[in-house]
Amino acid sequence: MNAHVVNRSAAEKTLFRQFAEQQAREPSPVRAAAFARFAEAGLPTRRVEAWHYTDLRAAMADAAPVLAAPTPADIKAARLRLARRERFAPGAQLVLLGGRYIGELSDRLPDGVTVTEGAVLAVPVADPLAALNEALSPSGCTISVARGAEIAEPITILHLADGMSDYSVYSRSAIALNAGARASFVEVFEGAQARVQRHSATIMTLAKGAKARHVAVVGDEPGLHIETHVCDLAENAELEAFGLISGGDLTRRQIFVRMTGDEAKVSLGGLALIDGDRRADTTLQVVHAAPRGTSREFYRAIVDDDAIGVFQGKIIVERAAQKTDGAMKSQAILLSPRAQMNEKPELEIFADDVVCGHGATVASLDPEQVFYLRSRGIPESDAKAMLLEAFGGESIDRIEDELLIEALRARLRAWLGSRM
């Protein structure tokens, strides 16, 4: 369909075939439109600014077969695994197996929260992988929180992967908070191994005065993890989001936030723990589209061995967004002489009455600090672990939930412990 794009990569050819097969089974004009948007751009290369440091076209040798819906036997096996598994956070849990919401594996939801199955639509964001997700994902589910409902415990969305075969898995969930609602969500990705290619999208909408927390935990070992998180905030809505990456060969978390209503508030954060020859890319786009919005972005990365970290953050302040207050900070520590970190913090500002800034640093552990601790008798490896836990912990501590902080810090300690 695109005469000007001549050379399709092997992975692109497979994706075209997979999509054609899907259309043959169940034709959908909406998916076709989404796939056309993907096809227009193809798999991104360095030439696409938002993917400047992650050449997905080069990295993806092929697209693995799309995983079929789980069988009753798969569900039974998953039930056994769930029974043995320790939960990351308290509260109700929804289980997605093979990218599909499985009611019989999920908990009863608290009053005020409902889940409905069906197509998850969204205002498209300009990204080929977000479009690919829309084209190939099973229909998904929408979690809604009723007007004014305040949900005390977090709701976990568990993305459970299974088996040892090659497959790609797509999922799509929506989280909708009605006016004045408050709720906290944790997406935990678990069980994937190196031959899994995972494409996940979460579309959040926060109505007037709604407050949501969203924590993503990527701790398993998929070959590819592409996670798109889209959030739209109405007037006075607030979002607090955090992402922990501690596994996966190639991980990309892309977060698109749009403050559509006045006086919306956003606090985004993340911690990437990257070792071996992993690559982890966090890319943000925060659009201030209305006046008096506040955004805070605070991201940290610890990069070791031959790993490569990427942080890109773009704050866009549209003409209407007067009195915007935006501050972004990204900091990385390189632990090995071969580790790499690439950062691209961007400001794109079209309104004059704003206060915006960003800071970015890349360095190694501060030798003065290591020396201070050692001068008190603390062994070098303990001193470094302490400093790294402090460095990572400061990004986690910005979340306003003690239990989640503790659970995330435990992951951080486990990661540090496994390496020391």
Place this chain on the structure above:
Amino acid sequence: MQNWYPGDAQGRGGIYNFVTKRGDCRGARSKISWTQVETGSAITWKYPSCILRGEASRGEFYSIAISNGHQQVDSGTKMIHLGRNTTSRIISKGVAAGKSQNTYRGQVSAHRLATGARNFTNCDSLLIGQECGAHTVPYIEAKNSSAVIEHEASTSKVSEEQMFYCLQRGLSAEEATALIVNGFVRDVLQQLPMEFAVEAQKLISISLEGSVG
């Protein structure tokens, strides 16, 4: 110092100013310092760069870019750290007024063998009026754990308190703006030889004519 014709009131007929400048620090402790004051042209694309090859060589980039009317400025630098203990410093001050667009675009990269490399970057933007835009696009690439790279950027408008203070002392809005902008770019002006600095100050005032009122 660049002050070519920026075009008429609609931005027509202005000069397109596309420049390539590159410096190569080959010797140990060699140094290149680029200092620029960009006020003219309809469109400017300019990225004076330094390749820091020699051990302990140093690159500096000091820039003032003022845009007004329909001007578009896209300017910055590349500091490519190849040698050991190389250092670089980037100070960029962008002022956007009228309907102009003012972009800082820069790259700092520390390569594998550039152990002990250090960079400090500060780029600040000032917005005057509601129809202009200021953009900051830095690329930071560290391929070496002993490198220390620090980048900070800010964007704001002329402070109302500062403005009021000047007006209260009897300055016109235009004079006050020129004064405040000169304060804003001072870190860079100080890098210029005295005679140039005086010229630059005048140029800045002229460039901003008609931006307030």
Place this chain on the structure above:
Amino acid sequence: MLEIRNLSVSIQDKLILDNLSLGVNAGEVAAIMGPNGSGKSTLAYVIAGKPGYEVTSGEILLDGDNLLELEPNERALRGVFLAFQYPTEIPGVGAMTFLKAALNAQRRARGESDLTTPDFMRRVREAAQALKIEQEMLRRPLNVGFSGGEKKRFEVLQMALLGPRVGVLDETDSGLDIDALRIVADGVNALRDPARAFVVITHYQRLLDHIRPDVVHVMSRGRIVASGGPELALELERNGYRDYAEEAA
């Protein structure tokens, strides 16, 4: 007890300590005075083992063992304590977490078990009370947001808890008002012990009014240029370092 012999140290090819020798006996307090830049902090850091200094000759013996062969934490476990001139700020590491880690590192090295939390809390509380350190301060990250005086008091608190063989105090008096100075000096005096030695680096007689030294050394340009009793400090207070600076030239 502490024996420094013919120590020469450079930083980036610049000679900072020049064939310096100094001995301190158990139970003694030795004061080191000298103008800015004479190498006092460098000496303190080299005793504690800070990386980045090149020792070109000499040795530092503690009870006969050469410290220069030991890692900084190993030196600390042998009983070297440096009260830093500028204590390092460590965001994210709680002061209490840090104290516990340091105390337990020392206990483990002696083959003792870790302190129980109540036991640890009690010790810290007692030591903090003696130094008039607010509990609230201990809840902050290490040295972050501490005033100059608070930092110095916290250094002395650590020294009291760790109970070193030799305490090196690098300008622990600077930045202290007269009350804080007395508290800190009392803290140090309380630790004086026949088995313990102190090296007190200072610019001013003021501190030595409170911590009475047994010997006073004058340092200039990386050497000890004069040694004497407490009266030497008084003389320096009157005449300044001029005479000694020339001597070393």
